Amino acid sequence: MKGPAVWAEGLVKRYDGRDGVVEAVRGVDLEVRPGEIFGFLGPNGAGKSTTVRMLTTLLTITSGRAEVAGVDVAGDPDGARGRIGVALQEAGLDPRQTGRELLVLHGQLFGLGAAEARARAEHLLALVELEEAADRVTKGYSGGMERRLDLAAALVHEPEVLFLEEPTTGLDPASRLTVWAELRRINERGTTIFLTTQYLEEADQLCDGLAIIDRGVIVREGTPRELKEELRIRRGNGEEPSLDDVFLDATGRTRDRGEGEVQEVAA
């Protein structure tokens, strides 16, 4: 891949709401390097989902430009869709299909032949450790199994960039660690990962680069280490700040106000 895996300049999304025009994203610039795990953080309603949905062709862009894997998202949406995998906040699964059927279907929709789609499904079921549940309809899957199958479905065409929205929200700690391990394996094979999360420890553990969005604009960007170091120097008290501190500082929230929005899990 030449150039950035994800690139955006002046990205804006406006909606016509009942109370007038709502500007959910107000000029976002982004650059994610190929092979990176990039975390996109922000409080609820900050514009994370809207940005991801524009980058993945699911929402029209009001103004600005975006490219994924070098393809203009608005100019060639099908080209972009062929290069990205998407697992959104709601694990989007067809409840009346088995895990295997769903993966084969997705393979075929991405243009694979029937035999190749079946083989790819087998491989992915092994990758996400769902072989035993492969022939059960997904309606009976646990939250963790749904997440892992959704992840597998996003990988069926071996995308260059994988977009994940809140990939571990609602999972128990064990399932969360399993998803983290899977994401690292996927990334080691060369796939760029762009993920949104509210779990700051997750971002700290997984991400090479971070951006924090608040009220539709990027308020911090850098590696976790850079962001913490910048805050430590600015505070000048010598204490090593956590990513929580960076987040709270960037979004102008206190710990009290941030309660319920900033959550952590033990690794």
Add this chain to the structure above:
Amino acid sequence: MSATITLGRRALREAIRQPDALFMTMFIPLFFLVVNTGQAAQIFPSDSTDFLEGQGYGAFQLPITLLLAASFGMAALFLVEEIEGGYFDKLRAIPIPRYSIVFGRLVAEGAKGVVLSSVIVLLALPFGISIASGPAGVVLLVALTALWGVVYAGFMQLIALKTRSAAAVNSGGLIFFPLLFLTPNLVPRDLLTDPMEVAATVNPVTYLMEALRSLILEDLDWGKILPGFAVVAALGVVMVALNVRMIRRYD
């Protein structure tokens, strides 16, 4: 086209795995057939009622049964479920023509319509109902019923795409439903009261019902059959255009 067929196969599999929905699709129309025929058969004895063409009143009621069965498709509700659950977005993020996501479901509705109408015709035969237009008439009867099912499901999908709400889809069904009854469903059009005759004449479903009824009670009469197919074709063109427009603009 291949994406439409692939998604159509998936929708058929989905229907097969929801047998309770298929049961209701069959049960309610057959219930109306039995009840309406039981209530009115003595008023309209076959030997002295010209419009029955020598058959029982059940044969006269069969078209509304077929249209009801074809109008009970679950495509729009399954679509709303996918929108709410996020699978619709998953499909929208795949490089396939977006219309194939809705057309796949319509292909499945067509296939279901063929099976359901064939089963209803077969179930009607032991009760003395025959298809006077012969084997070709049976094919036309099944085809016209299935095409109506596709058109009706297509309009319900429009409501699903616009509102993204199961409640709105159900309400939409209630709005369209009276169209099936503002027709000459109990007696021929010329025996209706004047206001009902006007309402039936401007209702396109009337021509569909009269075409089906003609296939059941008479030899092939193209003067009655073609208006039925013309109505389905015209509504189908509108439905397809609106579905394509709606899914392209879906944001």
